[in-house]
Amino acid sequence: MSAAKPLTRIVAWSHELLAEVLEPGQAALDLTAGNGHDTLFLARQSGAGGTVLAFDVQEQALAATAERLRLAGISWRPAAPGPLPGAGVYLAHDSHAHLERYQTGALRAVIANLGYLPGGDPTRVTQPATTLAALAPAARRLAVGGRIAVVVYPGHPGGAEEGRAVAGIFGRLPSAHWQVLRLEVANHPRVPYLLVAAKSRAEAPLGADCPDSNC
Numbered sequence: 001m002s003a004a005k006p007l008t009r010i011v012a013w014s015h016e017l018l019a020e021v022l023e024p025g026q027a028a029l030d031l032t033a034g035n036g037h038d039t040l041f042l043a044r045q046s047g048a049g050g051t052v053l054a055f056d057v058q059e060q061a062l063a064a065t066a067e068r069l070r071l072a073g074i075s076w077r078p079a080a081p082g083p084l085p086g087a088g089v090y091l092a093h094d095s096h097a098h099l100e101r102y103q104t105g106a107l108r109a110v111i112a113n114l115g116y117l118p119g120g121d122p123t124r125v126t127q128p129a130t131t132l133a134a135l136a137p138a139a140r141r142l143a144v145g146g147r148i149a150v151v152v153y154p155g156h157p158g159g160a161e162e163g164r165a166v167a168g169i170f171g172r173l174p175s176a177h178w179q180v181l182r183l184e185v186a187n188h189p190r191v192p193y194l195l196v197a198a199k200s201r202a203e204a205p206l207g208a209d210c211p212d213s214n215c
């Protein structure tokens with residue numbers, strides 16, 4: 001029998017729920033690379049033939065992510081706006097609000113681990129406006145069967161408001177095309193919680209930047 005995970009490990013739940021839908025050769029997006037744990041998870045899950053695009057606005061975060069990938073034996077390339085030149089892991093030193101400048105193909109998994117860089121400047125937090133600006137095109141590009149996982153940290157200034165903003169747009173996704181899950185530790189109100197949106201049916205009309213009929 002496998003050891004039970006502590007119920008409070010919200011990031012582990014996010015990985016588990018994305019691992020169910022992300023297969024080798026598929027495309028994934030990390031909106032906040034940070035220390036690279038999520039990027040590495042996506043890279044391992046999508047394999048050598050898969051594509052992972054990870055954003056961060058801080059060089060310190062991208063350096064930590066690059067080092068984590070290097071230690072895991074996974075190579076990466078800097079991302080530039082436009083089409084990604086083939087499979088691989090791409091790191092974008094850019095705001096995720098500029099996602100529309102990067103052509104990713106249909107996405108199978110998206111993660112956004114909000115808040116600030118652990119061990120970094122706690123004032124450089126994700127902001128509701130840019131987070132929502134990234135989630136909108138990510139949702140349009142999501143393949144049917146794909147999932148978006150957002151880890152919300154309500155404990156820092158602005159974190160609770162940002163969580164409410166994401167929960168607001170996820171809550172308005174049409175139930176004919178989307179399933180939305182909220183996973184929280186009910187007896188610890190200020191610890192992280194998880195929002196997951198799963199695209200269950202193609203949306204009509206297709207999003208403007210949907211790369212193919214699979215979105």
Ligand SMILES: C[S@@+](CC[C@H](N)C(=O)[O-])C[C@H]1O[C@@H](n2cnc3c(N)ncnc32)[C@H](O)[C@@H]1O
Binds near residue numbers: 056097116118125
């Ligand atoms: C909680 S950390 C991410 C943790 C990370 N996913 C990991 O696995 O270690 C949040 C990150 O979001 C980044 N960030 C903040 N605003 C951003 C933006 N507009 N675009 C991209 N990244 C941003 C911060 O620099 C920080 O590194």
